[in-house]
Amino acid sequence: MARTGKVRRSRWWWGIGAGAVLAVAVVLGLIFQPWLLFVDVRVQDEIPAAVVPSAAASSPAPVSPAEETVEPVTPAPPAGPVDLLAGTFISHEHATTGTARVIENPDGSRQLALVGLETSNGPDVHVWLSAGPVVEGTDGWFTAGGYDHIDLGPIKGNLGDQLYDIPADVDLSVFRSVDLWCVQFGVSFGAAALA
Incomplete structure (x- = not known):
């Protein structure tokens, strides 16, 4: 018993x-959430093509001495979106490729375009505009976490083309890099320096 x-x-x-x-x-x-490593989310937002201002549109026509009293001609706003900044992604904790473009639309609004993005899917990944530098190697995995940033929202997908609105008050001379930041683990998947 x-x-x-x-x-x-x-x-x-x-x-x-x-x-x-x-x-x-x-x-x-x-x-x-290890299953996310096996699930891809492709996004195909329509990315506006940038308009390249022509030399004729940007420089005023020559003025004869008799016409010098005429007020200067104000250049017309661009007929379409203009690229302000661009950069290429480097890998941090996860292999990441693609480009980032900051686009200014004719109405003055700005958007961040991620073009041809390829990275891993992961939990709680956000798209940040960061005041920090882009650092290669494992040191760069954590760099953005120590700097001011603007959170543009959760990443829409880990593959493809996607657009994010940039708030009007964001100073792009301060926030010169894009970071795909995993908030849950405090690590960068990849980043792009904007120039």
């Missing part, structure tokens, strides 16, 4: 141990 009680208690402890291992596995799965 005593032996049967020991066997039951032993099985009971094995059941508790197996349940605890299962609970830990579920919690870790919810935190790390």
Whole structure:
């Protein structure tokens, strides 16, 4: 009879141990979300083509001495979107390729375009405009976290072309890099310096 009680208690402890291992596995799965590494989300936003101002439109016509009293001609606004800044992504914790473009629309609004983006999917990845430098190698994985940033929102997908609105009050002379920042783990997937 005593032996049967020991066997039951032993099985009971094995059941508790197996349940605890299962609970830990579920919690870790919810935190790390490893299935995202096997799921791609492709985005195909329509990226506006930049208009290149022509030399004739940007320089005023020559004026004869008799016409010098005529008020100067104000150049017309561009007929379409203009690229203000651009950069190429480098990899940080995850292999990342593609380009970033800051586009100014004819109405003065600005957008960040991620063109041909390829990176890993991950939990809680956001698109940041950062005041920090883009640093290559493992040191760059954490750089953006120590600088001011503007969070443009969660990444729409890990593949393709996508657009994000830039608030009107953002000073692009301060925020000169784009970072794909995993908020949950405080690490950069990839970044692009804007020039």
